[in-house]
Amino acid sequence: MRKTAEFLKENDNYLILxxxxxxxxxxxxxxxxxxxxxxxGKRAFLAENEDITKKLAPYVSGLSAPDGFTPDKIIAVDIxxxxxxxxxxxxxRGKVDLCIDHHPTNTRYAKELLLRDEEAAVGVVIYDLAxxxxxxxxxxxxxxxxxxxxxDTGCFKYANTTPKAHETAAACxxxxxxxxxxxxxxxxxxxxxxxxxxxxxxxxxxxxxxxRICGTVITRDLIDEIHADNDDLDNLSSLLMQLESAFCxxxxxxxxxxxxxKVSVRTRAPVSASRICAAFGGGGHDRAAGANISGxxxxxxxxxxxxxxxxxxxxxGS
Amino acid sequence: MRKTAEFLKENDNYLILxxxxxxxxxxxxxxxxxxxxxxxGKRAFLAENEDITKKLAPYVSGLSAPDGFTPDKIIAVDIxxxxxxxxxxxxxRGKVDLCIDHHPTNTRYAKELLLRDEEAAVGVVIYDLAxxxxxxxxxxxxxxxxxxxxxDTGCFKYANTTPKAHETAAACxxxxxxxxxxxxxxxxxxxxxxxxxxxxxxxxxxxxxxxRICGTVITRDLIDEIHADNDDLDNLSSLLMQLESAFCxxxxxxxxxxxxxKVSVRTRAPVSASRICAAFGGGGHDRAAGANISGxxxxxxxxxxxxxxxxxxxxxGS
Numbered sequence: 001m002r003k004t005a006e007f008l009k010e011n012d013n014y015l016i017l018x019x020x021x022x023x024x025x026x027x028x029x030x031x032x033x034x035x036x037x038x039x040x041g042k043r044a045f046l047a048e049n050e051d052i053t054k055k056l057a058p059y060v061s062g063l064s065a066p067d068g069f070t071p072d073k074i075i076a077v078d079i080x081x082x083x084x085x086x087x088x089x090x091x092x093r094g095k096v097d098l099c100i101d102h103h104p105t106n107t108r109y110a111k112e113l114l115l116r117d118e119e120a121a122v123g124v125v126i127y128d129l130a131x132x133x134x135x136x137x138x139x140x141x142x143x144x145x146x147x148x149x150x151x152d153t154g155c156f157k158y159a160n161t162t163p164k165a166h167e168t169a170a171a172c173x174x175x176x177x178x179x180x181x182x183x184x185x186x187x188x189x190x191x192x193x194x195x196x197x198x199x200x201x202x203x204x205x206x207x208x209x210x211x212r213i214c215g216t217v218i219t220r221d222l223i224d225e226i227h228a229d230n231d232d233l234d235n236l237s238s239l240l241m242q243l244e245s246a247f248c249x250x251x252x253x254x255x256x257x258x259x260x261x262k263v264s265v266r267t268r269a270p271v272s273a274s275r276i277c278a279a280f281g282g283g284g285h286d287r288a289a290g291a292n293i294s295g296x297x298x299x300x301x302x303x304x305x306x307x308x309x310x311x312x313x314x315x316x317g318s
Numbered sequence: 319m320r321k322t323a324e325f326l327k328e329n330d331n332y333l334i335l336x337x338x339x340x341x342x343x344x345x346x347x348x349x350x351x352x353x354x355x356x357x358x359g360k361r362a363f364l365a366e367n368e369d370i371t372k373k374l375a376p377y378v379s380g381l382s383a384p385d386g387f388t389p390d391k392i393i394a395v396d397i398x399x400x401x402x403x404x405x406x407x408x409x410x411r412g413k414v415d416l417c418i419d420h421h422p423t424n425t426r427y428a429k430e431l432l433l434r435d436e437e438a439a440v441g442v443v444i445y446d447l448a449x450x451x452x453x454x455x456x457x458x459x460x461x462x463x464x465x466x467x468x469x470d471t472g473c474f475k476y477a478n479t480t481p482k483a484h485e486t487a488a489a490c491x492x493x494x495x496x497x498x499x500x501x502x503x504x505x506x507x508x509x510x511x512x513x514x515x516x517x518x519x520x521x522x523x524x525x526x527x528x529x530r531i532c533g534t535v536i537t538r539d540l541i542d543e544i545h546a547d548n549d550d551l552d553n554l555s556s557l558l559m560q561l562e563s564a565f566c567x568x569x570x571x572x573x574x575x576x577x578x579x580k581v582s583v584r585t586r587a588p589v590s591a592s593r594i595c596a597a598f599g600g601g602g603h604d605r606a607a608g609a610n611i612s613g614x615x616x617x618x619x620x621x622x623x624x625x626x627x628x629x630x631x632x633x634x635g636s
Contacts, residue, residue, distance in 0.1 A: 156474040156487070157505050159498040163488035169474070170481035170488070180477040187475050189562035195520055202513055211510075244507040 004114045005132040007073075007098060008037065014044040015071035017092060018060075019084040022049050024151025024186065026078040027056045029100070029122040032144035033077060034063050036130045036137060045069055047089050053231045055185055059147055073097045078122040080106045100125055120158075120165040123148025127168050139176055146172040147182055155187045193228040201239055201251075208305055209312050211245030215305045217261070217297045220254040237264035237288075247271045247316055248308045252293070252301050260294045263304055270315045271308075279307045322432045323450040325391075325416060326355065332362040333389035335410060336378075337402040340367050341552075342469025342504065344396040345374045347418070347440040350462035351395060352381050354448045354455060363387055365407050373503055373549045377465055391415045396440040398424045399601075418443055423592075423601060438476075438483040441466025445486050457494055464490040464497055465504075472556070473505045477587075477605065511546040519557055519569075526623055527630050529563030533623045535579070535615045538572040555582035555606075565589045565634055566626045570611070570619050578612045581622055588633045589626075597625045 008014075016034055018026040030046050037044035045065035052060065065071075076096045079085065080103035085093065099110035102125060104117040116125045123145045130137055149168050153161040156169070173179050190198075200222060206215050218236070222228075233253060240249025247268045252261040263280070265273040266288050273289035274282075282291025293300045326332075334352055336344040348364050355362035363383035370378065383389075394414045397403065398421035403411065417428035420443060422435040434443045441463045448455055467486050471479040474487070491497050508516075515536065523534050536554065540546075551571060558567025565586045570579040581598065583591040584606050591607035600609025611618045 156484075157501045161491075161497065163491045166474075166484040166488035166491070170484035173479075173481045173484070179479065183475045188560055190560045191562055195561065199517055199520060202517055242506060242508040243513060244509055 001114065001129060001132055004098065004100070004112070004129060007112060008042075008129075008133065009040070011073045011097075012042050013070070013072035014042060015047055015065055015069070015074050016044065017047045017074065017076045017079060017085065017089050017096070018049050019079045020051050020086050022051055022053070022056060023078075024056065024059075025121045025123055025148045027052070027059050028144040028146075028148030028151070029077045029126045031059050031063055032123065032126045032130070032141050032148065033075065033100070035141045035144065036126070036133060036135055039135045039137060039141075040133065045071075047086070047092075049086060050088055051086065053234070054229065055231045059144060075100065076110060077126070078102070082107070082109045100129070118162070120160045120162050121149045121152035123152070124162075124164055124168050127171070137175075142172040142175040142177045143182070146177045146179055147186075150179070150182060151186055155183060191232055193226045194232045196226045197222075197228055197232055197236060198239060201236060205240070206301065206305065207243075209247075209309050211243065212247040212312050212316060213250065213305055213308050214240040214243055214246050214248070215250035215252075215301050215308070216240065217252040217301050218254065219297060220256065220258055223254070237266050241266045241268065248273070248276070248312050250276075250301065250304050250308055252297065252304065254297065259296075260292065261297070261300055263291045263293055265289050265291075265304075265308070271312050272315070276304075276308050276311050280304070319432065319447060319450055322416065322418070322430070322447060325430060326360075326447075326451065327358070329391045329415075330360050331388070331390035332360060333383055333387070333392050333410075334362065334364045335392065335394045335397060335403065335407050335414070336364065336367050337397045338369050338404050340369055340371070340374060341396075342374065342377075343439045343441055343466045345370070345377050346462040346464075346466030346469070347395045347444045349377050349381055350441065350444045350448070350459050350466065351393070351418070353459045353462065354444070354451060354453055357453045357455060357459075358451065363389075365404065365410075367404060368406055369404065369548075371548045371552065373552075377462060393418065394428060395444070396420070400425070400427045418447070421603070423603070436480070438478045438480050439467045439470035441470070442480075442482055442486050445489070455493075460490040460493040460495045461500070464495045465500055468497070468500060469504055473501060509546075509550055511544045512550040514544045515540075515546055515550055515554060516557060519554060523558070524619065524623065525561075527565075527627050529561065530565040530630050530634060531568065531623055531626050532558040532561055532564050532566070533568035533570075533619050533626075534558065535570040535619050536572065537615060538574065538576055541572070555584050559584045559586065566591075566594070566630050568594075568619065568622050568626055570615065570622065572615065577614075579610065579615070579618055581609045581611055581618075583607050583609075583622075583626070589630050590633070594622075594626050594629050598622070 016030045034044045046063045048064045076099040096110040098112045100114045102119045237251035249266040251264045267273040277289040277291040280291040334348045336348045352362045364381045366382045394417040414428040416430045418432045420437045555569035567584045569582045585591040595607040595609040598609040
């Protein structure tokens with residue numbers, strides 16, 4: 001931590017990278033770091049994230065690098081692997097000077113790595129780092145940190161939540177963050193399209209293995225019909241795990257290319273999502289993994305659920 | 319606070335009352351207080367709550383007063399008004415020695431009142447009180463406090479969440495509370511009946527005032543058909559506020575007595591839920607209030623939505 005603070009004090013002209021399919025932690029942490037560096041009198045920018053969603057856009061607005069900016073130092077936040085670099089940032093492979101992360105799977109691609117895998121979010125690491133830097137921090141810093149921490153813990157609901165995540169949130173709230181506006185946008189408010197998607201998810205849900213596996217296909221026709229965007233589609237698969245009997249949720253979302261599906265698998269221990277997805281050339285974590293598959297929607301879902309059934313019966317007993 | 323601590327030290331043989339239609343705050347706060355008093359060597363019991371739900375029952379188990387227990391002192395927790403006493407506790411009207419509460423609407427019915435309306439949950443007040451008492455606290459105390467704080471803040475999502483609510487949660491987690499088990503039970507896992515209720519809620523939803531008011535009736539026939547219990551019905555009204563345009567959600571739930579409805583109103587500022595409910599003899603907070611009404615289901619909903627419309631148009635503009 002002290003070494004990282006020294007690095008940030010000694011250098012200048014920073015470009016901060018966020019990961020593809022960005023979430024609140026990568027955007028919030030990057031924005032918080034950028035704001036803190038600027039308070040130190042440094043030039044700091046975010047690399048423009050072409051995957052940014054409407055909901056996250058306000059949190060990175062005004063921080064993007066201008067055309068022609070040549071950074072001295074490249075910093076990656078919340079990026080475990082260079083494979084997660086944006087298309088527009090492929091050119092920075094092998095060139096990251098500092099990576100700040102909390103994923104135990106970090107591939108150590110950066111020259112310097114500040115890895116705190118005990119923290120629920122990189123936002124907490126940035127908060128600690130800013131204290132180490134001893135700089136006065138504006139409200140936007142605290143807003144960005146709150147966004148990072150709340151979104152990465154499912155608003156303090158998930159198993160990864162720590163006492164320190166709560167304490168960091170308390171500090172942000174005490175600094176004046178309008179936390180309820182953030183919570184409303186990310187955890188309460190739903191567009192009409194999102195509500196419709198959730199209904200379809202449960203209306204079309206197929207259940208197998210005595211309620212232990214739930215699967216649904218969301219077709220592109222439906223997405224187009226209800227004008228759902230990427231924010232609306234975000235994290236839908238976790239809803240399949242709400243059924244209290246569920247050990248495994250399988251969601252197929254049809255790509256713009258009809259007949260091709262992005263598959264998102266969520267599980268409860270001891271069922272492994274990455275083992276199920278590996279059978280289709282995909283991968284990920286134990287609790288969340290993904291793959292791609294193509295063909296007729298319900299045949300695809302059936303194939304995936306068959307594979308899930310093997311894993312579920314083998315790990316939870318038939 | 320000090321005066322309350324003195325009262326608890328000086329007396330003995332406590333009976334602790336929880337409110338009708340109990341929630342996590344009244345049960346968690348009562349259990350935490352009971353456990354803390356016992357650690358002080360006092361005799362303390364909870365009055366049996368005949369409305370207890372399956373999900374809350376484990377948190378009060380083993381604490382109920384035995385037959386023939388004659389209390390010296392009666393304590394009410396999280397009970398703003400004697401009208402909220404359980405049927406089985408009607409006999410304690412006018413006899414409460416101490417009330418610990420956080421509702422600004424507390425009617426001051428008790429001989430002594432510890433009112434902290436700046437706290438998100440009574441659980442936070444009990445936590446402070448236990449520190450004042452200086453007693454060593456067992457894990458069950460912290461579990462009860464976590465339950466109280468997390469449920470009353472919607473898992474730290476609602477506007478009533480405070481830095482202190484987060485700090486109290488952090489202390490409970492540091493003491494070893496299995497917070498994820500509690501969060502899963504109250505905020506993640508859903509029964510098949512609950513999922514069905516949520517679908518019906520949105521399927522039958524009536525919208526008025528340009529999407530600012532959403533209302534639904536859940537009939538007893540539906541509840542019986544899908545075998546929904548009180549846990550399944552808990553906090554359904556907050557879902558109506560998910561629609562991003564919503565300022566007011568009105569949920570009518572038919573009682574066992576057909577044609578009688580419990581009304582639950584949720585709002586976003588500046589719309590006042592308690593003002594709407596007051597027109598029907600009910601009351602509560604600005605953001606959440608309740609009332610009773612009887613008649614034909616849709617006529618009742620319409621009456622309530624008319625009243626809501628007056629409040630919404632008057633506060634958010636027509």
